[in-house]
Amino acid sequence: MGMFYCLSTTAGLQAALGTLSPATTLGFVPTMGALHGGHVALIQRARQECDVVVVSIFVNPLQFGPQEDLERYPRTLEADTRLCQELGVDVLFVPDVAELYPRGMETLTLVEPPRELTERLCGRSRPGHFRGVATVVLKLLHLVQPDRAYFGQKDAQQLAIIRRCVADLNLEVEIIACPIVRDADGLALSSRNQYLSEGDRATALALSQSLEIATAAFRQGCFTASDLLAPIHNHLRQFPQLRLDYAELVHPQTLVPLERIETVGLLAIAGWVGQTRLIDNCLLDRRLPILAVDGPAGAGKSTVTRRAAQALGLQYLDTGAMYRAVTWWCLENNLDLRDEPAVVEAIAHCQLRLESSDPHQPTRVWINDREVSQAIRSLEVTQRVSQVAALRGVRRLMVRQQRAIGANGGIAAEGRDIGTHVFPEAGLKIFLTASPAERAQRRWQELQQQGQCDLSYEELLAQITARDTADQQRTYAPFRKAADAIEICTDNLGIDEVVSKIVHLYRSRLPQP
Numbered sequence: 394m395g396m397f398y399c400l401s402t403t404a405g406l407q408a409a410l411g412t413l414s415p416a417t418t419l420g421f422v423p424t425m426g427a428l429h430g431g432h433v434a435l436i437q438r439a440r441q442e443c444d445v446v447v448v449s450i451f452v453n454p455l456q457f458g459p460q461e462d463l464e465r466y467p468r469t470l471e472a473d474t475r476l477c478q479e480l481g482v483d484v485l486f487v488p489d490v491a492e493l494y495p496r497g498m499e500t501l502t503l504v505e506p507p508r509e510l511t512e513r514l515c516g517r518s519r520p521g522h523f524r525g526v527a528t529v530v531l532k533l534l535h536l537v538q539p540d541r542a543y544f545g546q547k548d549a550q551q552l553a554i555i556r557r558c559v560a561d562l563n564l565e566v567e568i569i570a571c572p573i574v575r576d577a578d579g580l581a582l583s584s585r586n587q588y589l590s591e592g593d594r595a596t597a598l599a600l601s602q603s604l605e606i607a608t609a610a611f612r613q614g615c616f617t618a619s620d621l622l623a624p625i626h627n628h629l630r631q632f633p634q635l636r637l638d639y640a641e642l643v644h645p646q647t648l649v650p651l652e653r654i655e656t657v658g659l660l661a662i663a664g665w666v667g668q669t670r671l672i673d674n675c676l677l678d679r680r681l682p683i684l685a686v687d688g689p690a691g692a693g694k695s696t697v698t699r700r701a702a703q704a705l706g707l708q709y710l711d712t713g714a715m716y717r718a719v720t721w722w723c724l725e726n727n728l729d730l731r732d733e734p735a736v737v738e739a740i741a742h743c744q745l746r747l748e749s750s751d752p753h754q755p756t757r758v759w760i761n762d763r764e765v766s767q768a769i770r771s772l773e774v775t776q777r778v779s780q781v782a783a784l785r786g787v788r789r790l791m792v793r794q795q796r797a798i799g800a801n802g803g804i805a806a807e808g809r810d811i812g813t814h815v816f817p818e819a820g821l822k823i824f825l826t827a828s829p830a831e832r833a834q835r836r837w838q839e840l841q842q843q844g845q846c847d848l849s850y851e852e853l854l855a856q857i858t859a860r861d862t863a864d865q866q867r868t869y870a871p872f873r874k875a876a877d878a879i880e881i882c883t884d885n886l887g888i889d890e891v892v893s894k895i896v897h898l899y900r901s902r903l904p905q906p
């Protein structure tokens with residue numbers, strides 16, 4: 394947008410956002426202000442991944458209980474505004490209560506999330522809190538209409554509830570979870586840390602310390618609630634000044650208590666230090682982390698990812714084969730590929746099945762129980778697949794299926810939006826690049842070997858450059874490097890060298906269960 398807007402009215406906000414083109418990726422970070430490093434991480438992630446970034450600051454009375462700290466909650470709007478400008482925020486939305494709740498709060502339409510989510514954990518000691526959170530977040534999401542909204546993992550229950558509201562109410566926004574940012578000594582950053590005296594702060598550290606102890610036990614093979622919670626309680630016994638609200642092992646999405654971690658578990662803890670209530674948590678994941686390899690056309694992603702998957706014992710997810718299969722189905726059924734509603738409706742009824750048992754063979758593909766492993770490699774499908782894959786409705790359907798396949802981890806996938814869109818929480822993200830000249834050269838040699846010499850090197854270079862531009866400008870999930878991706882330029886590297894780099898990164902960076 395160029396300019397920085399600090400707007401306090403919904404009319405001003407809608408006027409600013411109304412000028413954006415549909416191709417713009419809009420990121421949104423809702424906050425209650427008193428910005429600290431945790432908020433900065435969310436804003437920086439949004440800045441990296443989106444064309445326009447909106448931040449809201451609104452201390453929401455609906456989510457504070459009568460005995461809570463609404464009045465004394467820190468308000469540092471001037472410093473927050475400066476910080477947002479420095480971080481490259483485009484629009485800072487700072488409504489007051491009358492602006493967001495013009496008819497007051499007594500007769501307001503409320504968003505009531507499912508009680509099995511709101512009445513557990515923090516909900517027991519903060520009755521009505523999450524109804525207040527859900528109501529204001531849904532209002533803000535409707536006002537801002539973002540493509541992606543960024544929330545902290547620190548508020549894990551809030552995150553789970555917002556994800557559920559968005560899913561149940563069919564909002565199109567992508568909810569992105571950002572890791573907890575901590576002080577050097579491990580204390581989770583929180584606006585409420587300002588309330589802590591030096592002594593209180595030492596006590597507050599017991600929360601993160603006890604989670605660290607439990608995580609170490611998990612890494613040693615303790616997967617049951619009793620084995621993970623016992624060391625927490627043992628550690629907290631040394632801090633009688635900390636009044637524990639709860640320490641529980643639950644499922645991160647459903648918040649249902651877990652007796653044992655089979656795939657992933659959330660260790661959540663909350664307590665009072667003096668009058669200050671603090672929360673913390675950690676995710677304990679037994680699943681093999683997902684490897685996401687993104688990069689421009691011709692960078693060697695498919696070969697590298699297959700080989701890395703084989704070396705790491707991961708299932709290779711051939712997203713390209715999925716798009717080819719649905720393209721084949723459309724051609725087989727004589728659909729007009731320009732008729733997006735007809736194409737999306739037809740594909741929405743398709744069932745895909747992939748099998749990649751032999752890494753040296755192309756993935757086997759079935760669509761509606763018909764094997765199409767060979768048919769999808771035809772020249773006609775090759776010429777049409779990009780057109781189908783660029784359709785927003787098609788990408789949404791394919792991403793949903795890809796996520797379902799990756800739900801239990803252990804996947805290696807390559808494409809252009811795997812780390813940014815399909816698996817944003819992938820354990821290792823690689824951005825595989827090569828110069829357009831190198832990619833054109835490789836493609837030209839490949840065609841020569843296949844006896845297809847109808848395109849010159851110069852024409853291939855022009856094609857690759859044009860496709861890079863088209864991918865970066867496409868409306869839905871435009872091609873960009875994920876903020877947390879590791880870039881590997883392969884111009885002077887052989888395939889084996891690239892694969893061994895990735896295997897090393899995967900093994901060295903990620904805790905193995």
Ligand SMILES: Nc1ncnc2c1ncn2[C@@H]1O[C@H](COP(=O)(O)OP(=O)(O)OP(=O)(O)O)[C@@H](O)[C@H]1O
Pocket residue numbers: 423424425426430431432434435543544545546547548571572573574575581582583584585586
């Ligand atoms: N330490 C942190 N790491 C990651 N995200 C955070 C952290 N602290 C806050 N956030 C996220 O920032 C967003 C705004 O949170 P909020 O403004 O309530 O800040 P807060 O520090 O959580 O305040 P509070 O003291 O009320 O907990 C939320 O999505 C929250 O999860």
Ligand SMILES: CC(C)(CO)[C@@H](O)C(=O)[O-]
Pocket residue numbers: 423424425451453456526529530548551
């Ligand atoms: C999401 C939120 C901004 C809604 O007021 C608040 O709960 C917070 O800051 O986490």
Ligand code: BAL
Pocket residue numbers: 456457548
């Ligand atoms: N992020 C915390 C919101 C609250 O405690 O109201």
